[in-house]
Every structure is written in C-alpha cells, then in structure tokens.
Amino acid sequence: MCDDAIENESVVTASRHALGWLVVGNSIGLLLSLLLLKPEWQPGRLTYGHWVPLHLNAQLYGWTALPLVGWLFSMFEVDRGPARRWGPPMIWAWTSALALACFRWLSGETSGKIFLDWRNGSLWGFLVALGFLWAIFAVTWWRRKSEWGSLRRRISLTGLIGLAFVPVVMWIAASPKTYPPIDRTTGGPTGSSLLGSTLVVIGLMLLLPRVLGNRGEGKARWGTWVFFGLSWLVFGLTEIIGGGHFDAWQIGAMGMLLPWAWLIPRDWSGFVWPGNSGVWRMCLVFWWVVLVLAGVAMYQPGVLDHLKFTQGLVAHSHLAMAGFTTSFCALLIANLTGRPVGGRDSILVWHGGVITMIGVLAWMGWREGNGSDWMIVQAGWREVGLILRMLSGVAMLAASVVWMNHFSKS
Numbered sequence: 001m002c003d004d005a006i007e008n009e010s011v012v013t014a015s016r017h018a019l020g021w022l023v024v025g026n027s028i029g030l031l032l033s034l035l036l037l038k039p040e041w042q043p044g045r046l047t048y049g050h051w052v053p054l055h056l057n058a059q060l061y062g063w064t065a066l067p068l069v070g071w072l073f074s075m076f077e078v079d080r081g082p083a084r085r086w087g088p089p090m091i092w093a094w095t096s097a098l099a100l101a102c103f104r105w106l107s108g109e110t111s112g113k114i115f116l117d118w119r120n121g122s123l124w125g126f127l128v129a130l131g132f133l134w135a136i137f138a139v140t141w142w143r144r145k146s147e148w149g150s151l152r153r154r155i156s157l158t159g160l161i162g163l164a165f166v167p168v169v170m171w172i173a174a175s176p177k178t179y180p181p182i183d184r185t186t187g188g189p190t191g192s193s194l195l196g197s198t199l200v201v202i203g204l205m206l207l208l209p210r211v212l213g214n215r216g217e218g219k220a221r222w223g224t225w226v227f228f229g230l231s232w233l234v235f236g237l238t239e240i241i242g243g244g245h246f247d248a249w250q251i252g253a254m255g256m257l258l259p260w261a262w263l264i265p266r267d268w269s270g271f272v273w274p275g276n277s278g279v280w281r282m283c284l285v286f287w288w289v290v291l292v293l294a295g296v297a298m299y300q301p302g303v304l305d306h307l308k309f310t311q312g313l314v315a316h317s318h319l320a321m322a323g324f325t326t327s328f329c330a331l332l333i334a335n336l337t338g339r340p341v342g343g344r345d346s347i348l349v350w351h352g353g354v355i356t357m358i359g360v361l362a363w364m365g366w367r368e369g370n371g372s373d374w375m376i377v378q379a380g381w382r383e384v385g386l387i388l389r390m391l392s393g394v395a396m397l398a399a400s401v402v403w404m405n406h407f408s409k410s
C-alpha cells in the first residue's frame with residue numbers, strides 16, 4: 001500500500017491542500033479569538049461576524065472534506081486511470097472555489113446558514129468543482145471497470161450514482177427556503193438526529209481499515225453489524241416520533257451511541273496499521289471515547305439547558321472537530337499517502353492545545369450557565385479564559401504549520 005500511495009499524486013495533492021486549509025482555518029480561528037478578547041481591534045467593516053463563516057467552512061470544506069476526496073481518489077484508483085492528470089487540477093479547482101467563496105463571505109454575501117453559507121457565484125463555483133470531480137470518477141470507472149471484480153464494479157457504481165446527488169443536495173440544502181429538523185423546545189438538534197449523523201461517522205470508521213485494505217481482521221462480528229442495523233432502526237423510529245431531550249425515547253436514542261465507544265476500538269484492534277498512522281489511531285480512539293461519553297452526558301435534561309448558548313457548546317464543537325475529526329483526517333492522510341502527519345512534538349502540542357481550549361471553554365460555559373451575568377461580573381476571569389483559549393490557538397496553529405511543511409517535504 002505505501003508504494004501505491006506514493007504514486008497517488010492526486011491523493012497527495014488533496015492531502016497537501018487539506019493541510020493548507022487547516023492552517024488557513026486555524027489562522028482565522030486565532031483572529032476570532034483575538035477579536036473576542038479585543039473587540040475594538042475589528043478591522044473596519046471586516047467585523048467578527050464576517051470572519052466566522054471563513055473559519056467554519058475552511059475547516060469543513062478544506063481540512064475535513066479534502067482527505068475524504070483523497071480517499072475517493074484512492075477508491076476509484078484515479079491515479080491509475082485515464083483521468084489521472086486531471087486529479088491535481090481538480091483539487092486546485094476545489095481550492096479556488098473555496099477561496100473565491102471566502103472572499104464573498106467576507107464581503108457579507110452568505111446564505112446565513114451555518115456550514116451552508118454558499119450563495120450565488122460562490123455556490124455555482126463549488127457546484128462546478130463538484131461536477132468536475134464527479135466526471136473524473138465517472139471516466140475512471142468506465143475505463144477501469146473491466147479490471148475490477150463484479151462486486152467491486154457494483155459497489156463503485158452505486159457509489160458513483162450516490163455521488164451524483166451531492167451537488168443537488170448541496171444546492172437544496174444551501175437554499176434559504178430549506179431548514180434541518182430541530183428540537184423546538186431547545187432550538188438544538190434532536191437526540192435522533194444526533195444519533196443519525198453519528199451513525200454515518202461510525203459507518204465510515206467501520207469502513208476505513210477494510211476499504212484501505214489494512215492487513216489483519218477486524219474484531220466486529222455479526223453482533224456488531226446487527227447492532228449497527230438496530231441503531232439505524234432506532235434512529236428512524238425516534239426521528240418519526242420527534243420530541244426533545246426531556247423525552248425518554250430521545251435520551252434512549254442518544255444512549256445507543258455508548259456501546260460504540262468500545263465496539264470501534266475493539267474492531268480496529270484486529271487490524272495492522274501502517275507505521276506512520278499508529279499514533280493518530282491512538283489519538284482518534286481517545287477523542288472518540290471522550291466525544292461519545294461527553295456528547296451523551298451533555299444531552300441529559302438539566303445539563304443541556306445549563307450549557308445551551310454558552311462557551312460550553314463551543315467546547316463541544318472543538319472536541320468534535322479539533323480533537324476527533326482532525327485525528328480522523330490525519331489518520332486517513334497517513335494511511336492513504338504513507339507519509340507522516342507531524343511528529344511526536346507537534347502532535348503533542350496540538351492535542352495539548354485542544355485539551356486546554358476545551359477545558360477552558362467548558363469551565364467558562366458552566367459558569368455562564370450558573371448565571372448569565374458571570375461574563376460581566378467576573379470580567380477578570382472572562383479575560384483569563386479568553387487569553388488561555390487564544391494561547392491554545394497559537395499552539396494549535398503552530399502545530400498545523402509544522403504538519404503542512406513536514407508533509408510537503410516528506
């Protein structure tokens with residue numbers, strides 16, 4: 001696999017751009033944390049609210065999405081197909097569409113929907129890039145299908161058909177007319193919708209070592225797969241019933257996630273992981289267990305109400321994204337390319353920064369939950385908290401710059 005990975009120029013390009021967007025996203029995150037600390041530093045019309053979409057979308061469509069695009073390149077074996085020389089330009093098209101969109105969002109042209117800010121020119125630019133990407137997969141599938149076994153041919157065709165709907169779903173989801181299901185009593189996601197979105201991530205984690213072809217054999221047996229099916233059934237039923245975090249069936253739906261904190265690490269322990277990815281596998285398992293336990297605990301009646309609309313939710317977002325998702329992306333890149341993402345020190349600095357940021361934000365969120373005037377009455381403590389969050393950001397940005405340089409040179 002390592003030899004193949006090195007040849008995978010498109011996969012390496014997608015990984016390099018992903019790391020570049022992580023640095024961009026972190027730089028803007030650091031700016032946001034500085035503006036929260038010193039609102040008077042807001043540069044002219046480029047106020048805090050204009051920068052937030054850039055931070056969120058650079059992290060989602062740049063850092064988080066591009067390793068997955070690299071994975072698709074590897075699954076369709078684009079670098080062994082007739083469209084291989086279109087792989088790298090395709091990644092540049094993706095980066096250009098995202099960069100164009102960043103300037104549009106900075107000028108205030110956004111749909112106003114978190115993570116779906118695409119609108120007008122920025123939306124069409126991105127949809128064209130998605131169409132270009134799909135065309136590369138379709139040409140590769142058509143020309144290489146004769147070399148694949150019938151099962152692989154059928155699975156990849158199903159995948160190709162599914163991918164064809166992504167631009168359509170993006171266009172509908174980005175429309176100001178459509179809205180996701182929310183829990184009307186809290187304004188937040190329902191337990192069932194959280195279960196559903198997490199089951200997609202669980203599916204990706206069950207697929208990862210199997211699709212990458214890691215040696216060894218997973219420890220998931222029929223019981224795990226039956227429980228996976230049952231979890232989807234519970235998602236469907238509780239989604240239909242609806243309700244909020246005071247309802248037993250919605251709390252129960254969230255509770256279905258707890259066994260996965262053990263089932264995924266157990267399954268993965270049966271596989272052999274390439275040298276450069278071992279450390280990221282450990283980090284991912286650590287953050288996965290913390291995320292499941294913290295997520296279920298936070299959804300409990302009284303707890304969610306205490307943390308709602310406080311820094312506590314920002315803590316949770318960074319636990320999920322800067323802790324878990326970042327470890328998943330780094331593990332994927334290390335497995336796909338055979339190249340390391342950072343070394344011991346920069347990885348330690350990153351996770352040290354994330355743990356400090358989450359700890360500080362969770363503490364501030366809990367204090368805010370005790371009394372909404374805490375941020376004003378205890379201005380000194382607020383400043384200390386915001387300074388620590390900013391310094392964690394400096395550490396995380398530094399680590400991500402090391403990863404980007406290290407990866408490009410390795």
Ligand code: HEM
Pocket residue numbers: 025026027029030031032033036055056059060063313314317318321322325326389390392393394396397
């Ligand atoms: C240098 C590191 C980072 C810093 C300094 C930083 C800083 C910030 C700040 C100041 C906010 C706004 C919080 C508020 O409105 O009160 C924020 C929000 C957010 N950041 Fe970061 N961030 C960093 C890294 C990341 C990473 C790596 C990810 C994802 C992979 C991420 C995902 C998010 C998300 C999803 C939100 C929205 C939170 C919410 O509204 O609940 N951040 N970040």
